[in-house]
Amino acid sequence: MQFDRHGNRIWRQAQALLDTEHARRAIGEVQVPYGLCTEPSNVAAGGGDCPVHFRCVGCGHFRTDISYLPDLEAYLADLLRNRERLAAFVDADAWAKSEAVPSDEEIARVRRLVQRLRTDLDELTDEDRAQVQEAVVLDRRGRTVSLGMPRIPQPRPDLRPSRTA
Numbered sequence: 458m459q460f461d462r463h464g465n466r467i468w469r470q471a472q473a474l475l476d477t478e479h480a481r482r483a484i485g486e487v488q489v490p491y492g493l494c495t496e497p498s499n500v501a502a503g504g505g506d507c508p509v510h511f512r513c514v515g516c517g518h519f520r521t522d523i524s525y526l527p528d529l530e531a532y533l534a535d536l537l538r539n540r541e542r543l544a545a546f547v548d549a550d551a552w553a554k555s556e557a558v559p560s561d562e563e564i565a566r567v568r569r570l571v572q573r574l575r576t577d578l579d580e581l582t583d584e585d586r587a588q589v590q591e592a593v594v595l596d597r598r599g600r601t602v603s604l605g606m607p608r609i610p611q612p613r614p615d616l617r618p619s620r621t622a
């Protein structure tokens with residue numbers, strides 16, 4: 458269940474691809490905070506050399522999958538929280554606040570992506586959803602993202618949290 462930054466499903470025929478094709482694709486991608494990056498210079502640098510400072514939801518080299526849904530939901534909640542905090546913060550110049558505030562475009566893009574992933578997950582049968590959940594746990598086990606910052610283990614996923622965002 459992979460998606461591009463617009464929330465469009467990709468790799469629908471993934472099961473038909475040969476193992477060698479899976480391996481070839483894996484070499485040309487690197488893990489980033491909410492999915493995978495295929496930008497060559499960033500891949501070559503192991504994920505630490507993004508030309509647009511990890512604005513992944515606005516980048517054509519980004520793709521994500523259902524295992525990142527908890528991270529994307531947390532990202533959306535962070536953006537909304539930061540926007541509220543900045544709106545209430547008075548001790549800063551207007552230019553500083555406007556540069557720090559998350560853009561409406563970014564919030565809309567993340568919200569749409571989360572909704573698309575949730576919708577696709579909801580359309581699965583209970584059995585398929587259970588299998589996806591199992592695969593996600595395996596996939597996320599030991600997953601870490603390095604952005605030149607301390608490596609942070611990913612939390613256990615809950616693909617069906619309360620729908621508050």
Ligand code: SF4
Nearest residue numbers: 494496507513516519
């Ligand atoms: S924004 Fe994300 S997907 Fe795009 S090049 Fe940077 S790390 Fe890769």
